[in-house]
Amino acid sequence: MNVITAPSKIVLDKNISVFLAGSIEIGVAERWQDKVIKDLSETNVTILNPRRASWDASWKQEISNPIFKEQVNWELEALEKAEMIVMYFDINTKSPITLLELGLFARSGKLIVCCPDGFWRKGNVAIVCERYRVQQVDSLEELIHEVKREIR
Structure with a gap:
């Protein structure tokens, strides 16, 4: 396993690359990314994790802020490069991003969604997933199981 965390340079290897999209609100969302990484630690996968260790909630979320712009561009690049995107919506969050x-x-054909x-x-998430044939699961455990199944 290889883990690439924002804002590190994204260099993919022969492993399947998986972007961890989902709820990330500090202090509200569970740290679900840690569980996914732990549960996939024995697999041949490259995890693209947007959870930045040095994130500062006081940063202005404006295009003129170079650190914020770097983060958003890193996430977009990682989403585009990833072979698989797993998406988790924490029920305690709004998760607009x-x-x-x-x-x-x-x-894209790359998504597995847990809502x-x-x-x-x-309801909105379910309708979008149904319309565009995006695989949906009901729990984080199911999401991890599906990732393991896909990478085999």
Whole structure:
């Protein structure tokens, strides 16, 4: 396993590359990315993890902020390069960026989405997934299971 974390340079190897898209609100969302990484640690996969260790919530989220712009561009590049995108919607969050990413990549054929009951826009997510034939699962455990199945 190889883990590439924002904002490190994205250099992919022979492993299948998986982008971890989903709820990331600090202090609200569970650290689901850590569980995925732990559970996939014995596999031949390259994880593209946008959770930046040095994130500062006080940064202005504006195009004029070079650190913020670097983060967003890293995420877009990683989403585009990844062979698989796993998307997790935490029911305790609003996840507007994850919803945006769902819209951007729904037609890509690369998505597996986990949107548990209780997420405030589950209906919208389910309809988009159904319309564009995006695989949906109901739990983080199922999401990890499907990733393992796909990379075999």
